[in-house]
């Protein structure tokens with residue numbers, strides 16, 4: 188193969204582009220905005236890896252076991268092993284291209300402990316691991332740009348895939364500067380468009396992650412997987428526009444969660460789970476907070492200003508800047524928030540979707556995290572997936588011929604023009620807000636059949652009306668045409684959640700609170716002209732090495 | 738409170754000022770204010786006339802992506818980190834960065850930043866620790882958002898010309914400190930595109946949202 192189209196330029200898209208270029212392929216790297224604006228820059232805590240000289244007795248198998256267990260054994264050992272076996276190589280690659288990792292007193296790359304790990308294995312760059320990795324990857328991509336192997340295209344948004352008879356031949360891209368659709372043919376297309384934040388409005392992540400690409404390609408026959416598994420982060424600070432992540436470090440340093448009753452503090456996590464209650468996993472803490480159903484605070488003030496400044500300066504700064512709260516004197520009001528999507532494109536070991544030559548990597552793909560993700564594993568998976576897809580593509584024979592999609596492109600241009608003339612009282616933004624409200628309400632931390640049915644009814648109604656909604660010419664055209672794809676994805680997520688009648692990992696059903704053997708497999712969902720079908724994937728993961736790793 | 742915004746429909750159309758009324762609380766960022774003005778189904782300006790949504794760019798909304806750089810009351814800043822409560826007077830003026838071509842309203846095309854770095858081969862490739870062991874300085878330099886605020890205030894930077902500004906100097910420092918084999922190559926392009934042209938007004942240091950010590954980058958690169 189020769190020409191690869193990578194859509195999305197966060198950490199996964201750039202990793203894929205770099206590996207493709209190293210292997211001699213020509214890459215077009217498409218995104219509306221530069222990589223500095225991608226959600227990847229927000230990752231704070233770190234990236235997991237097992238290095239040979241880790242000094243902790245850690246092994247690849249322990250990392251595999253921790254990942255499988257954290258994910259409720261929905262991923263297979265084979266796929267997770269692939270990821271973990273190359274973590275050391277990935278860390279060395281990041282070091283080689285100049286990532287400024289934090290170092291310990293001996294000058295060795297430093298690591299910290301993260302939730303759900305049997306050994307300390309999270310390498311980090313201060314409180315901005317994602318940003319530091321993005322900066323070094325941008326430089327590496329730039330090298331290949333200068334060498335003519337990677338071409339960046341900005342102001343460009345994915346519109347749809349060029350798919351015929353189960354094979355992908357490229358994509359239609361909307362250029363916001365020329366305001367035109369453009370056909371880009373390629374031997375392989377790699378989707379790297381990130382998570383699905385827009386479905387929920389306010390989340391911890393970026394406004395650029397909207398799930399449109401997943402929704403649109405799903406409509407075109409691409410299968411999605413495990414959409415019901417959405418990770419909530421228990422401690423976020425709510426501002427007018429978003430939910431800002433309060434690092435787990437705040438609880439790690441001794442932070443205590445409480446609510447007020449009759450003028451007294453109730454430390455509900457400690458009451459229920461004992462001394463270490465505040466350190467329970469993200470899903471358990473989030474669920475307890477939801478069930479308490481009261482305003483909740485996180486107190487770190489007893490640490491004193493000096494310790495706070497030394498240990499969690501970024502938390503102090505965030506609270507001061509955005510809410511005027513001095514955390515050395517007062518508690519932080521915290522709320523659980525949607526944070527990470529375990530679900531996305533269903534892909535093979537080589538990150539290919541069910542459509543030939545269409546790949547997916549990073550958070551838009553569902554592969555390693557099963558029913559829940561361990562912190563530090565998604566940056567690793569974003570890089571690994573990018574590399575893996577590139578290597579598979581480079582090893583394949585290309586075909587110079589492709590079907591002619593000019594008729595399809597012309598029809599889509601016409602559709603956009605006609606939609607530009609639609610008349611309705613409501614702009615697209617209105618429906619997006621309604622969708623977020625529905626999803627927050629009906630697909631929250633705790634779900635049940637009734638709320639999910641209500642959600643499905645609402646989203647079906649929005650979908651029925653989506654074609655009549657007024658296109659707003661003062662916003663990006665993409666913002667308008669992406670509505671139907673986003674709504675379709677939301678409908679698919681609700682369907683997956685409804686059909687999993689058990690509780691597992693991040694998916695909790697109050698009407699089915701137990702984990703059930705019959706659901707011990709991933710959910711695959713497909714779409715056929717308005718019909719949403721789910722089926723189990725079939726591969727059931729098992730514990731591989733419990734003894735040594737707990 | 739009056740909010741005056743310099744608007745422009747397309748890259749080639751004429752810019753114009755449009756006023757809006759804001760009567761919400763002052764405890765809101767300028768990004769929040771723009772969202773507030775855009776939120777209603779019908780957007781109305783301060784003359785009661787229906788108008789279009791105000792275009793602006795955002796992503797992280799918490800000061801780490803650089804999308805929402807604009808000029809607020811004459812000062813280049815990130816909209817998500819600038820709070821109405823801290824602004825003086827009863828009127829807020831907002832305009833796009835003027836050193837870059839406007840795409841639409843407050844959205845500008847800052848791709849020249851990347852293009853300049855590409856033309857001059859600013860990349861590390863192989864980490865080869867140099868004598869500079871100032872880890873904190875390298876960490877801060879790598880936090881650069883490429884937001885363009887330092888170029889907006891720079892008296893010497895003109896888009897499309899050969900002086901590339903503080904954003905370039907800091908990346909030059911980062912590459913030379915992380916790869917000792919590139920030091921002489923980097924010093925050369927640094928001299929051509931920064932060293933000779935900087936008049937040391939240092940306003941770039943004040944506006945940098947990441948507080949990158951540009952002066953330290955310069956002094957290390959100037960050392961022979």
Ligand SMILES: Cc1cc2nc3c(=O)[nH]c(=O)nc-3n(C[C@H](O)[C@H](O)[C@H](O)COP(=O)(O)OP(=O)(O)OC[C@H]3O[C@@H](n4cnc5c(N)ncnc54)[C@H](O)[C@@H]3O)c2cc1C
Pocket residue numbers: 194195196197198199200217218219220221222225226227228229230231232233234316317343344345379380381382391392393395396397399400432526527548549550551562563564565566567569
């Ligand atoms: C606050 C926060 C903290 C986190 N901390 C950690 C951590 O410590 N460790 C960890 O492992 N993970 C962490 N994560 C998760 C991790 O950051 C993400 O999973 C990862 O960065 C995703 O990378 P990506 O390349 O898949 O997507 P992104 O970085 O989201 O990039 C997506 C790209 O696709 C583009 N795009 C989107 N839609 C389109 C379209 N329609 N057309 C064209 N382009 C499009 C975007 O512009 C962007 O360039 C954190 C996440 C958040 C929100």
